Amino acid sequence: MKIETRAVHAGRHIDPATGAVTPPIHLSTTFERGPTGEYPLGYSYSRENNPNRRALEECLADLEGGKEALAFSSGLAVVTAVVQGLQPGDHILAPDDAYYGLRRVVGGVFERWPVEASYVDITDLDAVAAALRPNTRLIWVETPSNPLLRIADLAALARLARAAGPHVMTICDGTFATPVLQRPLEVGIDLVTHSTTKYIGGHSDVIGGALITRHPNYLFERARLAQTYGGAVPSPFDCWLTLRGIGTLPYRVHAQSENAMRVARFLQRHPAVEVVHYPGLEEHPGHRIAARQMSAFGGMLSFQVRGGVETAMGAVARCRLFTRATSLGGAHSLVEHRASVEGPGSKTPQNLIRLSIGLEHPDDLIEDLNQALAG
Ligand SMILES: Cc1ncc(COP(=O)(O)O)c(C=O)c1O
DSSP states (O other), rough: OOHHHHHHHHTTOOOOOTOOSSOOHHHOSOOOOOSSSSOTOOSSSSTOOOOOHHHHHHHHHHHHSSSSEEEEESHHOOOOHHHSSSSSTTTEEETSSOHHHHHHHIIIITTTTTOOOEEOOOHHHHHHHOOTTTTTTEEEEEOOTTTTTTOOOOOHHHHHHHOTTTTEEEEEOTTTTTTHHHHHGGGGOOOEEEEEETTOOOOOOOOOOOEEEESHHHHHHHHHHHHHOOOOOHHHHHHHHHHHHHHHHHHHHHHHHHHHHHHHHHHHHHHEEEEEEOTTTTSTTTHHHHHHSSOOOSSSSEESSSSSSHHHOOOOOOOOSEOOOOOOOOOOEEEEEHHHHOOOOSSSSTTTEEEEEEOOHHHHHHHHHHHHHOO
């Protein structure tokens, strides 16, 4: 079945008690045991499992083409759970332009663990191969990356990790692409993570994260412990909202990709714009790989204005339809001066503006950017 159909049906069951088509929200924290101590319906306590979480996990595993999925309380709770699965002294190879929260978890939360980390240009396969160490256990990939929209070659990285030995696993943060546009597990990546806060939830009203695995492995099992024993769980309502959002995911993401392409082409021609980072543009250095591994190019783009921080901040300040806010993947288009969101130590260029393209009409979005860039 096609992904549009699975997005509507996977994980959904008619409620046997009432016939409800939309699933009820199971707020009960505890579930009745049978007379001999068993749990006849498979649920005991909501941190361990919950019908809404199970439905969401079934759906996520199905959409991603994975063996199993785990839903977490946030995207960064997934990052924490995965890194926690490594031994102290293990080494992670990660992109030098990864979502800044990854560095904060590795360097901050795990400061006293510690794990070793090298940040490399993950689009450069020779640099990745050269950075491998005997204690490398995980190659972290994020494609397209946040906020520079760089494209990593998933199939090549999976091959490189396999050649390094079975102790080197790969994980792809596919938040920008969603399972609708990109299928990392099908090209040999071991694990996929998403901040479901973004496109998967899709309405900027629920924080969540997901981890999906291609095969049984120790990192996934340890993440399960962080979820069920450690308690990094989403609430039943969070799961319900996220699953509700998924029904429209393929159509939203395709509309957002079309809108983003229109906006990218407009920005590319604008005299106030130095460079546009959007993998759908032929000039983008990762375009060829993106065209092979993605079915469309997504709703995220960033661009650099001619000038410095003040010029960029000025353009952001003049936006009327785009909302000045962080995050991405919802119906509203959002604009942000990314370096100031990331704070001190950010490597993001000071003249970079990041856009999350929503579901408004692209003509209106272009008109807004046109007046904002006019100064
Ligand atoms: C690519 C990417 N991964 C992970 C995260 C973290 O997700 P959350 O905010 O749900 O913890 C974000 C958040 O912006 C992100 O953009």
